[in-house]
Amino acid sequence: MSKKVSEEEYRKTLSFRFRQWLDGTKDPYLGKVEMKRQTAVRESVQNKAEREKDRRRLKEKVYDLENNLEVRIFNRFYKVFSVLFCIFLVVMLLVAVSDLPPHGRADNPVNNEVSERYIEKGLQETGAVNIVTGMILDYRAFDTLGESHVLFVATCTVLILLRSDRKGDKEEDENNDRIHEPKNDIILQTVAKILVPPIFIFGIYVILAGHLGPGGGFSGGAVIGAGLILYLNAFGFAKTERFFTAKTYRRTSFCALACYSIVKSYSFYTGANHIESVIPLGTPGAILSSGLILVLNICVGIVVAGTMYTFYVMFRKGNY
């Protein structure tokens, strides 16, 4: 049974505040931090004239390459030094490589008890046929969690740097975008119509079958992201915004990262030994097997696909 609550009461509830926090509609600093307006910088006419004179003098002095001895010496030194530095680097790397043990010998330091355990007991302990996925998402799942968060932080940084919050000149934005991208190109649209569904299906297959064969969350997510970019290029923002907006990205990546973190946090309670879990491993080779690897793959795939698409959108337009 549902009960009626007034709007004021609803605003105080936890779920409303959570939704506000998730959507970013509430500014936590509003009314709590003192903000000062920036004052415009004004300089006197004399000051400006002096500055421009200085600049002109500097320009004449520096960019007069033929009569400037220092610049010429520096240029020559720069070229010689860059070549020398390259040679030095190559020699150092070659010396380092020549110190490595020969490839594929049995008593190499690579063949130690760690890889032995991965190869011998990997299938038994993780249930993944693909040993690589078993290593990435089970033995070393904590590293992959960090990687996913690095991706998320990278998107946040790109958003901070490239996002433009200008409002009101949507038409101008559209026109700017039209210069950069051809709209309604028939060849591109036909190719995209044929190619995009197989790309999506392949990406989903790579994600879901990550524990059975080559692939996994990252590669599958990258494939899906590339498909999204192709679709966007062919049909424009009007069509993609029907199913993928900033809100979608925010919610999916939040849910995926939170899911990953919660699912993997049980390793803290088992003393960082997250191999023994209550989840049954199933028969190796079946799609529903290998414990949590499938779930983690899906989480990573969602984050990566959203990240790739958001990167492209930010580089091209600046906002959704």
Add this chain to the structure above:
Amino acid sequence: MTIFKCILLGFLIVCAIAASLSKKLLNTILIFMSYSLIMSIIWILLESPDLAITEAAVGAGVTTVLFLVTLKKINAIIKKEEEKKEETGKEEEKGRRGR
């Protein structure tokens, strides 16, 4: 198979050098994309298909697209007509001098 591998590695080196030496940024990006594609084939030959898929999707797909968008944003691909005219004028002058 070793001949095939050698050809691929040769292509890889040629691509790497050409990418750093080519004058136009657009050419550099296209060469870089072919570098990634060759690298993904080499990953398959080295028996790591996981990396091959990722390299093909990220290296040849997404990175190239991001580079291209950036080039378009800084107007490095489509030149304005005046610049084009200036360039052709310079080239003609060079041709005359050469003759």
